[in-house]
Amino acid sequence: MAHILDDYAVMSPLRYKNNWLKIAIVTFGLLVGVSSNSPLVPFIIAICMSFATIYFGKIPASFYLKIMAAPAGFVLVSAIIIAFFFGEGAKLFSFDLSGFTLGVSSAGLDMAFLVLARTLGGMSCLFFLSLTTPMIELFSVLKATKLPDSVLEIAMMMYRYIFVFLDVAMGIKYAQSVRLGYKDFKTSFRSMVMLGTNLFIRSWEQGEKIFVSMNARCYDGKLIMLDEKRPVRLPELILTVAYFMLVILTFYFTRGASVL
Amino acid sequence: MHIFEGFLPSPWWQAWFVISIPVILYGMYKLNKLVSERREVVPLLAVAGAFIFVLSSLKLPSVTGSSSHPTGTGMAAILFGPAITAVLGTIVLLYQAIFLAHGGITTLGANAASMAIIGPLVAYMFYKAASKAGMNFYLNVFLATAIADWVTYVVTSLQLALAFPSASGGILGSFTAFAGIFATTQVPLAIMEGALTALIMKYVVQIKSDVLVDLNVLTNSTVAKLKEAMQ
Structure with missing residues (x-):
């Protein structure tokens, strides 16, 4: 049976940070990653988020790598299909398969890499959220x-x-x-x-x-929960802004990249 | 089948949200109405959702050696109808994304469309049509859930094909490629899920048939007939 990531979130020290800050970081990463044209942007997001999850969130690195490998099967199969079928132009290499010529063009290969990078970036953002924020916090x-x-x-x-x-x-x-x-x-x-x-x-x-x-016990259709106030501290804010700046700058400089 | 986070490029993940959100809102409206009439359904729907989650995290035994999970939503559609299943299914998908890293947030719209909306809708329509035609209950459940499971994969292939059209064959070309791999490998698994659900229903009829009568899945007379056939 699969690991429940929530178990780790409950023990993570980042649990006691401001929920809205964490959600802002994750949403930012997801949106920028999915709309970038260069594999570099999601790749930087993936590195920053993995670092934050492992170093600040105190998640064992071996476990983190193991769950990162979970989507690998689906993603690799789909990326290979994209590499073969997407894009036209000069084929990098091709071979005959019982009458059909299958080939990989450079556009197809670029697209496959971009999709791989986006999935990696997106999954690392998602893991950051699910490994540091228990569902209880998200309910508020x-x-x-x-x-x-x-x-x-x-x-x-x-x-x-x-x-x-x-x-x-x-x-x-x-x-x-x-x-x-x-x-x-x-x-x-x-x-x-x-x-x-x-x-x-x-x-x-x-x-x-x-x-x-x-x-x-007098249930009237509403469960009321305690919503704790957790102010954002200055170092967290500085780190977040630095991360946003890094990603936005990379996004800006790679916007002219060739893919799509 | 879950499309992973970041996999769908920009116009497509928004487009699938645009398609799924109205359906989910309609489901919420129906749910609100049901809850205001009968407050006791809240915990029942909650445990049903938890049941779908747990069922979909169990591994199906499979002939080919590859492992896969039942979707469970076909069964929910037969029990609760497609509108409420859309809401329950979306919550389950959100939990799967957050707890198990199956699926994602930006791809939630696309996953909800295939797994929580279209698959269950097909199962429900098939189930209703076939029960009107007087098909055997178990055969009906088997076919409805197997078809729902399979349709889910076809829709996922279509979603991937729309987002990544092939250069030579267009959308159709890449659809045949994605469907060729995902939809054909899913056929034995769809049959397994159908058989599993039909047999679960058989035991439920045997042990706790009043649940099915409560949910308007069966009438008292059909339950009596099914029980008679078992002895």
Whole structure:
């Protein structure tokens, strides 16, 4: 099962920094990265964000590299397709495959590199957010938006029950595997069905129970949370501005790059 | 299938947000209406969303050795209808982006369009049409979820093809390339997800059929008929 990045966020020292500052940094990185024409910009963003996550956020570097490799499969396959099919002009190299000529043009290769760099930059911004900011902190930010209360309520309760059900699912899965429930394809399919069914029925009964227990505690459709005030400190501000300047300058000087 | 952060270039990620946001807003409107009528559905929908999240993080056993995850949204569409599934699915996608680094924030619009809106909508329409035609319930669930899973991948291929058209063949050329790789490898997984969901439904009918009656998925008479067939 996948790692829950939230576990690391709860322990990170950056958790106690201003939420809006972190969100501004991440949004800035995402938007500039996705609209840049040169692979250099997302690459600089990726380096800065990874440094911030590992050094300031105290995330183990080996774990960070491992989660960075997670999107690699999808991204590499798609980048190879883009390299082969995108762009025209002189082919850098080509080969015949049962009648079809497949070739990589320089434009296609540039595009593939740009997409790779953008994904790298975007993922590092996303990891910065998810490894330093627990969801609990983000709820207070979401509360400030105009989203309807019912959606936020559901999102908050869902967050709680994801952990409860993951525990249940892991427990059932261990119990099944020590009884050789995943020894071949047929048994693993059967075990999976039983796991899914039990999870569904358990979650349903749990849902009915929470409603009763929350009603008994005067639930009126609103969960109220404490929103802590965390002022932005000067060193953080200086560092953020320096990072923004670096990225904007690189963006400015590479805006004439050839791709798209 | 999730498109990762930063993968879609500029006009396209905004375009998919423009397409998904109205649908999600409509879903929120429906949800608000349902919640104001029946307040007890709030925790139920929350646990249903958590269930989708956990189900989609389980690995499907697969014949080819490659591993993949069920989407779970086809089942949600059959249970709750497409409008509410759009909202639940979008929250799940946001959590997947933040907790598991599957997907992303700028690509959330595109991912919501394929996984939370179009796939579930297809499943729902197929399910409704086939149940009107009197198809066997389990076969219907199997086909509806398998088709939804597969359609999700076709839509993702289309999204990638629109963003990166091929030089010689245009959008169609790159669509066949993306679909050729992503949509064909997904066929066995779609069948697996369909079979999984149909069997889960079979056990649910056996053990807790009143849930399905409550949600208007089945009527009491069909439940009685299904139970009779089992004995």
